Amino acid sequence: xxxxxxxxxxxxxxxxxxxxxxxxxxxxxxxxxxxxxxxxxxxxxxxxxxxxxxxxxxxxxxxxxxxxxxxxxxxxxxxxxxxxxxxxxxxxxxxxxxxxxxxxxxxxxxxxxxxxxxxxxxxxxxxxxxxxxxxxxxxxxxxxx
Ligand code: DQA
Numbered sequence: 001x002x003x004x005x006x007x008x009x010x011x012x013x014x015x016x017x018x019x020x021x022x023x024x025x026x027x028x029x030x031x032x033x034x035x036x037x038x039x040x041x042x043x044x045x046x047x048x049x050x051x052x053x054x055x056x057x058x059x060x061x062x063x064x065x066x067x068x069x070x071x072x073x074x075x076x077x078x079x080x081x082x083x084x085x086x087x088x089x090x091x092x093x094x095x096x097x098x099x100x101x102x103x104x105x106x107x108x109x110x111x112x113x114x115x116x117x118x119x120x121x122x123x124x125x126x127x128x129x130x131x132x133x134x135x136x137x138x139x140x141x142x143x144x145x
Contacts, residue, residue, distance in 0.1 A: 001142045003135065004067045004093075005034060006056055007049040008075030008084075014100075022100045023127045030128045034135055041139045053083055060087040069138040070095035071131060078103070078113045085114040094141070096134040099124040 007027060010017060015026035031047050038045035046067070048059045056077070063070065070093050077084050078099070088095055095115075102125030103110040116122050121137060123130040 001068045001139065002044045002046065002066060003038065003138055004059070004063050004070045005031070005045060005047045005131070006059065006070060006072040006074075007047070008056060008073060008077045009051040011073060011075050012049050012051070025128045030131055033128075034131055037132060037135055041135070043139055043142075045135075053077060053081060056084060057087040060084075060091055060093075063093060064091040067091075067093055068142055069093065071098060071134045071138060072096070072115070073098045073100070073131075074113075074115060078115060079109055081114055085118065088115070089118060094120040096120055096138060097122045098130045098134050100127050100130060101125060 011027055014022055014030070015024060027049060034047075035045055048055065050056050060070070070088065072088070072095055074081065074084055074097070078097070097113065097115045097119040103113075104124065120141065123134050126133060
């Protein structure tokens with residue numbers, strides 16, 4: 001199986017960025033441990049972080065018929081991007097939405113997501129562990145379908 005991990009804007013700043021909210025691990029740390037986990041689970045992992053909508057959308061388009069599952073933290077685009085939502089719907093690949101922080105205990109503008117109602121599942125507030133939980137769950141899901 002092939003799994004695509006996508007991270008949206010400002011997540012390249014993890015480790016430096018508001019560590020009390022987002023933790024001290026860098027994105028490289030998180031992706032390195034996901035790569036290990038993927039190898040143990042015998043799945044292929046591809047990762048893209050972008051600060052722009054276009055690169056994320058184009059990566060989703062090229063995943064069509066190649067990728068079995070997507071794990072995405074759309075970051076601030078969660079609350080703004082109809083285009084990214086439509087891109088995910090256009091390729092019809094199941095996905096989990098991940099947020100490091102518990103968006104529901106933060107500002108009201110973070111309570112709405114353009115993704116949650118079309119996601120296979122949503123993980124919020126588990127920090128970096130959310131990605132790892134999502135990867136386990138994705139592989140489980142793929143073995144069941
Ligand atoms: C985030 C939550 C978003 O509201 C925020 O804009 C982010 C990160 C999270 O992982 O907790 O950039 O997606």
